[in-house]
Amino acid sequence: MDWPGRFNDCSNNRLEDSEIAAIMRVAAADNALSLAAGEPFGALYPVGPLQESFSKVLSSDLPIWGYSNTRAGVTGLRRWIREWMRRDGLVPEWVASENIFITNGSQEGLSLLSECFLDPGATILVESPSYPEALGVFRKFGAKCLGVSLLPDGPDLEAMETMLAGQRIKLFYTIPTFQNPTGYTTSDEKKRRILDLAKKHDFLIVEDDPYRNLSFEGSPEGTYLHAAGDDKRVIYLGSFSKIIAPGLRCGWVVAPGEVTEKLIKLRVMGTLCLPELLQNAILDFVAGIDLPRHLKTLSDTYRRHRDALSSSLREHACPEGLEITAPGGGFFLWGRVPWIRNMTEFAYFAIRNEKVAIIPGNIFFPESGQGVDTIRLSFSKVIPAMAEEGAKRLGEALRKFRILQQERKPE
Amino acid sequence: MDWPGRFNDCSNNRLEDSEIAAIMRVAAADNALSLAAGEPFGALYPVGPLQESFSKVLSSDLPIWGYSNTRAGVTGLRRWIREWMRRDGLVPEWVASENIFITNGSQEGLSLLSECFLDPGATILVESPSYPEALGVFRKFGAKCLGVSLLPDGPDLEAMETMLAGQRIKLFYTIPTFQNPTGYTTSDEKKRRILDLAKKHDFLIVEDDPYRNLSFEGSPEGTYLHAAGDDKRVIYLGSFSKIIAPGLRCGWVVAPGEVTEKLIKLRVMGTLCLPELLQNAILDFVAGIDLPRHLKTLSDTYRRHRDALSSSLREHACPEGLEITAPGGGFFLWGRVPWIRNMTEFAYFAIRNEKVAIIPGNIFFPESGQGVDTIRLSFSKVIPAMAEEGAKRLGEALRKFRILQQERKPE
Numbered sequence: 001m002d003w004p005g006r007f008n009d010c011s012n013n014r015l016e017d018s019e020i021a022a023i024m025r026v027a028a029a030d031n032a033l034s035l036a037a038g039e040p041f042g043a044l045y046p047v048g049p050l051q052e053s054f055s056k057v058l059s060s061d062l063p064i065w066g067y068s069n070t071r072a073g074v075t076g077l078r079r080w081i082r083e084w085m086r087r088d089g090l091v092p093e094w095v096a097s098e099n100i101f102i103t104n105g106s107q108e109g110l111s112l113l114s115e116c117f118l119d120p121g122a123t124i125l126v127e128s129p130s131y132p133e134a135l136g137v138f139r140k141f142g143a144k145c146l147g148v149s150l151l152p153d154g155p156d157l158e159a160m161e162t163m164l165a166g167q168r169i170k171l172f173y174t175i176p177t178f179q180n181p182t183g184y185t186t187s188d189e190k191k192r193r194i195l196d197l198a199k200k201h202d203f204l205i206v207e208d209d210p211y212r213n214l215s216f217e218g219s220p221e222g223t224y225l226h227a228a229g230d231d232k233r234v235i236y237l238g239s240f241s242k243i244i245a246p247g248l249r250c251g252w253v254v255a256p257g258e259v260t261e262k263l264i265k266l267r268v269m270g271t272l273c274l275p276e277l278l279q280n281a282i283l284d285f286v287a288g289i290d291l292p293r294h295l296k297t298l299s300d301t302y303r304r305h306r307d308a309l310s311s312s313l314r315e316h317a318c319p320e321g322l323e324i325t326a327p328g329g330g331f332f333l334w335g336r337v338p339w340i341r342n343m344t345e346f347a348y349f350a351i352r353n354e355k356v357a358i359i360p361g362n363i364f365f366p367e368s369g370q371g372v373d374t375i376r377l378s379f380s381k382v383i384p385a386m387a388e389e390g391a392k393r394l395g396e397a398l399r400k401f402r403i404l405q406q407e408r409k410p411e
Numbered sequence: 412m413d414w415p416g417r418f419n420d421c422s423n424n425r426l427e428d429s430e431i432a433a434i435m436r437v438a439a440a441d442n443a444l445s446l447a448a449g450e451p452f453g454a455l456y457p458v459g460p461l462q463e464s465f466s467k468v469l470s471s472d473l474p475i476w477g478y479s480n481t482r483a484g485v486t487g488l489r490r491w492i493r494e495w496m497r498r499d500g501l502v503p504e505w506v507a508s509e510n511i512f513i514t515n516g517s518q519e520g521l522s523l524l525s526e527c528f529l530d531p532g533a534t535i536l537v538e539s540p541s542y543p544e545a546l547g548v549f550r551k552f553g554a555k556c557l558g559v560s561l562l563p564d565g566p567d568l569e570a571m572e573t574m575l576a577g578q579r580i581k582l583f584y585t586i587p588t589f590q591n592p593t594g595y596t597t598s599d600e601k602k603r604r605i606l607d608l609a610k611k612h613d614f615l616i617v618e619d620d621p622y623r624n625l626s627f628e629g630s631p632e633g634t635y636l637h638a639a640g641d642d643k644r645v646i647y648l649g650s651f652s653k654i655i656a657p658g659l660r661c662g663w664v665v666a667p668g669e670v671t672e673k674l675i676k677l678r679v680m681g682t683l684c685l686p687e688l689l690q691n692a693i694l695d696f697v698a699g700i701d702l703p704r705h706l707k708t709l710s711d712t713y714r715r716h717r718d719a720l721s722s723s724l725r726e727h728a729c730p731e732g733l734e735i736t737a738p739g740g741g742f743f744l745w746g747r748v749p750w751i752r753n754m755t756e757f758a759y760f761a762i763r764n765e766k767v768a769i770i771p772g773n774i775f776f777p778e779s780g781q782g783v784d785t786i787r788l789s790f791s792k793v794i795p796a797m798a799e800e801g802a803k804r805l806g807e808a809l810r811k812f813r814i815l816q817q818e819r820k821p822e
Contacts, residue, residue: 001643003669006581006615008530015676045476051469058462065456065656104515104682111681119419137680170417204417232412245476249686258414265426269548270522270681271515275660278686 016136019363023347027357035377035390036357044298045245053284062280068273071264073102077283081252090223099254101263102279106210106239106251110134113206113235114141116262117170125172127155129364129371131180134173147366154186157193164201171204177220178211181364181376182334183327188221195228210239211330213295216303220329225254232256240282243298248278308384312391320398331380340373349401356393427547430774434758438768446788446801447768455709456656464695473691479684482675484513488694492663501634510665512674513690517621517650517662521545524617524646525552527673528581536583538566540775540782542591545584558777565597568604575612582615588631589622592775592787593745594738599632606639621650622741624706627714631740636665643667651693654709659689719795723802731809742791751784760812767804
């Protein structure tokens with residue numbers, strides 16, 4: 001059967017393979033020590049309290065077994081999220097619970113927003129580097145992703161202005177807080193200037209903010225959403241995946257009513273509704289625990305992981321040419337190895353020769369051929385005892401890879 | 412903010428409102444007795460055994476809290492479904508567990524398949540009448556839906572051949588068993604002839620089969636999927652929503668490997684993965700209970716509901732001009748009131764005047780203006796004690812609506 005002849009343009013030409021997934025598969029098959037995972041540390045899943053919340057919801061008379069009538073998500077959870085974000089100063093006055101739309105993780109939010117706004121040929125602005133599964137969605141819908149260099153305090157404004165002068169862009173996709181992959185945070189000052197640019201050039205801002213609550217040094221910078229005030233051009237994505245458990249598949253979108261109405265229609269056509277059991281269990285959990293304390297436990301643990309990995313790397317891998325910047329929160333260390341010309345090749349070399357997995361930074365760049373000397377290292381799941389071993393293996397892999405490179409040179 | 416100017420063509424022009432949902436909202440607000448619901452009877456949700464399955468899974472060491480690595484769905488559940496379908500003679504030899512792809516209800520299957528195959532302008536064939544939320548998805552992706560009349564034993568073959576002679580169609584979407592809305596079942600003989608047409612004119616068949624296990628008179632007819640054998644042009648959609656509980660949002664697609672590979676990529680871009688907790692609980696439930704007995708309980712109950720409603724209607728509503736056909740399974744009675752020219756108007760009249768809710772049949776037709784005298788009545792949630800009251804109210808609404816029509820005529 002001629003399948004390519006039956007598939008549409010999207011399936012034939014716009015569905016990308018996940019390069020992270022490919023590396024993780026090889027790493028798992030080779031039983032490598034992983035500095036690659038972009039997921040939470042399993043020991044931090046609050047399993048006991050979640051089990052209790054599930055038991056409560058399962059034996060309640062909540063309407064968890066039938067179709068969900070609230071297609072934007074469980075009303076109580078949407079109210080709770082709105083209050084929580086309001087208390088933390090993350091949302092402007094206009095945000096009501098009707099502006100909260102629950103999703104199957106942030107990925108569904110990205111997908112539905114793309115389906116809502118992007119046409120083939122649309123041009124959007126993204127941070128360079130950025131989250132590949134977001135870039136993949138945008139491209140799936142036929143959008144052209146222009147990358148603006150990300151500096152430690154946020155996007156390069158001069159580069160951004162130059163790009164905006166040359167073309168009309170539909171939206172700017174940003175992960176402003178403890179970004180994936182860089183760990184960088186956009187300063188509030190830069191957010192204000194980017195909002196001015198957004199007004200002037202009339203584009204939307206999609207703010208993807210899953211790492212906000214994993215801050216190692218007090219409160220992080222504010223949100224674009226709040227800074228925009230009554231200018232409703234910011235659409236915000238939140239997630240419980242990093243702070244509760246990603247297996248519950250629960251994130252949310254904050255958006256103006258005109259947008260949430262479209263999202264509801266897209267939801268009905270896409271999946272009818274989401275399971276209420278999971279949403280109600282999350283609501284019971286967050287409403288019942290001491291949330292600031294839970295978040296502090298997470299941040300304290302991840303801070304220790306960051307410190308252990310970065311000091312071990314400084315000892316064992318930086319002497320081989322690795323340069324790293326340690327973030328103020330989140331899961332990731334971002335680095336460079338200036339003498340490496342193909343980090344993907346190095347990644348497979350490191351797994352096969354030293355059984356250590358890293359993610360090559362180049363796969364986060366919207367344009368191919370960029371960031372070939374960059375590297376993403378994740379500390380989220382790396383306990384301090386593993387950090388030293390991982391750093392040693394990485395150092396050894398770098399040493400051997402350099403020798404290999406030098407041997408190749410004469411050819 | 413100019414939202415229509417920002418939304419894409421799909422959001423502005425191809426997202427439809429659910430007319431069923433609109434009627435159900437009015438019916439709920441008016442506290443009407445409902446002969447309209449398209450959902451299972453809540454008392455049949457196997458809540459006790461499901462609670463036990465959830466408890467077991469929640470306290471197990473299954474990887475339910477993290478991201479799912481099996482993006483096509485939980486492996487054990489896919490194996491179980493394959494075996495179950497094989498035992499029931501529903502799948503041909505080539506179907507392995509790799510050909511089973513778990514979905515957030517059948518709606519996600521319809522959506523992902525549309526995303527995989529349909530381009531704006533694609534022409535597809537659908538039964539007339541058919542399930543509106545499927546037609547809505549196809550149209551969302553820009554497809555043109557051509558309706559082929561559905562007769563009690565399946566599609567009108569002559570009409571189908573005429574249509575196929577005139578144009579190239581991409582796929583035929585069918586609900587062959589106890590169809591929504593008609594309750595009709597396509598005979599195996601017609602399935603074979605339609606498969607011949609599919610080969611001759613080279614189109615795919617999408618077989619949506621959620622009501623199969625709710626058969627009132629023994630085993631229903633077979634599947635297109637099995638009848639097609641090695642000709643892999645049939646993609647099958649199954650669902651646990653009608654036989655376990657729709658709140659668990661679990662259905663599946665059976666498709667050739669080339670298609671499931673695309674579905675996996677679309678899943679990653681759309682939602683990353685589905686919650687494993689729900690899939691594991693379903694697996695524990697189906698593997699642990701006496702499934703044939705559970706399905707017999709469901710069928711026996713729905714048969715009683717069908718019998719009660721159809722006999723009450725014959726007594727109280729048919730004398731006012733209602734004509735009905737009772738199905739061999741599923742949830743729905745399909746009917747006509749030949750003197751009604753606008754069933755939607757009657758539906759709102761019946762809610763407001765007699766507090767009884769029905770679904771106007773016209774909304775199931777792919778072309779507007781058709782089926783204006785048709786009506787869908789659901790017995791799934793109507794216990795025998797309610798059936799008589801419902802039928803009386805419907806009869807009374809018909810009587811009053813006829814008088815209103817006659818009063819209008821002179822004008």
